Amino acid sequence: MHIKAAVVAARSAPFVIETLQLAEPRADELIVRVVASGMCQTDLHGRDGYYAVTSYPAVFGHEGAGVVHAVGAAVRDFAPGDHVVMSYPWCGECASCRRRRLNYCLNARNLKNKGTRADGSTLLDRNGAPVYGAFFQQSSFGTFALTLARYAVKVRCDAPLDLIGPLACSGQTGAGAVLNVLRPQVGDSFAVFGAGAVGLSALMAAKVAGCTPLVAVDVHDHRLALARELGATHTINANVYGDVAAAIRDFTEGGVHYAVDTSAVPKALREAIESLTPGGTCVLLGSARAGIEASFEMPFLQQGRTVRGVVQGDSVPREFIPQLVDLMLAGKFPIERMIKFYDLADINVAARESSDGAAIKPVLRMPH
Numbered sequence: 400m401h402i403k404a405a406v407v408a409a410r411s412a413p414f415v416i417e418t419l420q421l422a423e424p425r426a427d428e429l430i431v432r433v434v435a436s437g438m439c440q441t442d443l444h445g446r447d448g449y450y451a452v453t454s455y456p457a458v459f460g461h462e463g464a465g466v467v468h469a470v471g472a473a474v475r476d477f478a479p480g481d482h483v484v485m486s487y488p489w490c491g492e493c494a495s496c497r498r499r500r501l502n503y504c505l506n507a508r509n510l511k512n513k514g515t516r517a518d519g520s521t522l523l524d525r526n527g528a529p530v531y532g533a534f535f536q537q538s539s540f541g542t543f544a545l546t547l548a549r550y551a552v553k554v555r556c557d558a559p560l561d562l563i564g565p566l567a568c569s570g571q572t573g574a575g576a577v578l579n580v581l582r583p584q585v586g587d588s589f590a591v592f593g594a595g596a597v598g599l600s601a602l603m604a605a606k607v608a609g610c611t612p613l614v615a616v617d618v619h620d621h622r623l624a625l626a627r628e629l630g631a632t633h634t635i636n637a638n639v640y641g642d643v644a645a646a647i648r649d650f651t652e653g654g655v656h657y658a659v660d661t662s663a664v665p666k667a668l669r670e671a672i673e674s675l676t677p678g679g680t681c682v683l684l685g686s687a688r689a690g691i692e693a694s695f696e697m698p699f700l701q702q703g704r705t706v707r708g709v710v711q712g713d714s715v716p717r718e719f720i721p722q723l724v725d726l727m728l729a730g731k732f733p734i735e736r737m738i739k740f741y742d743l744a745d746i747n748v749a750a751r752e753s754s755d756g757a758a759i760k761p762v763l764r765m766p767h
């Protein structure tokens with residue numbers, strides 16, 4: 400079938416809307432009519448060639464939400480008309496997948512970034528010439544997307560499809576780190592470093608869990624203002640404060656129980672670690688480029704502190720995304736507050752405003 404999609408012709412080239420041919424679904428695949436798709440930094444990393452395995456021309460996008468349009472012959476759990484979000488891919492066969500740690504799939508890199516199905520076949524072509532889609536096995540920056548049925552998550556039909564795409568990546572990354580990994584008790588203290596889409600999702604989840612105080616650290620005042628509206632009790636502009644960790648230790652009886660770094664900036668990660676109380680835990684959610692090192696004083700760990708990384712919030716999407724939708728519809732996870740909408744045709748504006756911080760979570764609406 401013909402689709403419209405945002406194509407990147409070569410490394411760092413702009414997005415160009417083109418008409419492409421999308422493959423028919425195989426037995427275990429389905430096609431989604433994309434209503435809207437969030438844009439993550441990861442899409443721009445793909446555009447800019449940070450992933451060695453990426454080929455061009457390519458179509459990105461991995462936070463797609465929409466309506467099932469067609470299903471393969473063997474798909475039993477979805478039917479045309481179902482409302483779905485598409486989440487991250489996993490192989491199902493490696494040592495991590497066999498232990499149900501799908502978000503640490505050993506084959507994730509190729510499945511996310513290579514631009515083909517696992518068997519190397521392409522999903523898209525332009526007049527017979529291959530176009531590399533299958534970004535996160537979905538490429539949602541287009542009017543239709545093809546994915547394996549097992550990566551689709553059915554959602555309540557009263558969930559607004561133009562808002563819920565970001566739950567597939569940034570939403571579950573931030574909220575999952577808190578609700579699935581840290582699992583704070585009511586009254587535990589919490590700090591988030593970086594008040595972007597992932598950080599604000601973590602903040603909203605920490606509020607749901609009953610954490611207090613709730614601290615947000617960022618370098619943009621407008622993001623800190625939104626963090627306050629979403630529940631932060633204290634906000635710190637890291638460009639203004641000299642020693643952020645000391646400030647946090649001051650008003651939290653010696654440090655927070657939980658800290659989350661979404662910036663992947665070594666200085667911020669160190670501050671997040673140094674803001675922990677003895678026995679506290681810091682998780683890194685930001686994706687740092689290869690070769691970046693961070694440091695902290697070893698005695699910090701001796702006081703029972705934990706530092707670890709988390710991918711996709713340790714979420715099993717079919718369990719966690721419907722929970723986030725429920726929270727959202729109950730008014731407890733107001734993701735709409737961080738979203739800015741763009742038409743697909745304005746995708747380059749969305750990318751620019753995502754990079755310069757003007758938009759916290761761009762969401763592209765697809766033309767139909």
Ligand SMILES: [Zn+2]
Nearest residue numbers: 490493496504
């Ligand atoms: Zn795997």
Ligand SMILES: [Zn+2]
Nearest residue numbers: 439441568569
């Ligand atoms: Zn993402």
